[in-house]
Amino acid sequence: MSKFFALIPAAGSGARMGNELPKQYLSLNNRPMIYHAIYTLCQSQAIAGVFVVLAPSDNEWFKYDWSEFSEKLVMLSCGGLTRADSVLNGLTTAKQKDLVETDDWILVHDAARPCLTSIQLNKLINELATDDVGGLLAVPVADTLKRSNIDNRVTHTESRENLWQAQTPQMFRFDLLTQALRSATSINVTDDASAVEALGFQPKLVTGDAYNFKVTYPQDLALAELILQKRNNS
Known part of the structure; x- marks a missing residue:
């Protein structure tokens, strides 16, 4: 029977935050930001294990106590230059260590999305567990979209019909996701779904919520x- 595993690529520097400390370690509610994603994933009874993929030179990780997650959390020091490289390296290393099987589900989640809830996570798993392809959390685009020129002048307004804003987790079988990322080395993919799409598949969009945003700027x-x-006080 297939299992569900989460993978958090966390080898980036988060340069747009304007901070020397890698973004995943910035303090958020007195914890490093990545803690909140790990907590939600490890709390899920459906998730068998959580892989965190770090840069080989990352020493910041060891400054924190992760023992509360010891039953599920596995740290892999095999991060690459890009997000896609880190995910692929993490998958390859996990398979080499016999931690996953080829038909297991992998839920790739951004370290910089700390507000993921168990409700969103369970919805994604329940809607995709029997899907032939897999899919991702996303929200329909609500704002008017403008296309600009190099001078930041509006050239035209884009239709927002059938447009969605991709989120994470993005959930695919190990075998399909590995194949997709290996095939996508020559193209620019900004998320896992893009790599799967490049193989000709159509991932399913599972409606998430706007609170599951990516922390990008201060x-x-x-x-x-x-x-x-607010959640902690409610």
């Missing part, structure tokens, strides 16, 4: 803190 961190504090 103001995003402040918003994430407010959301988590």
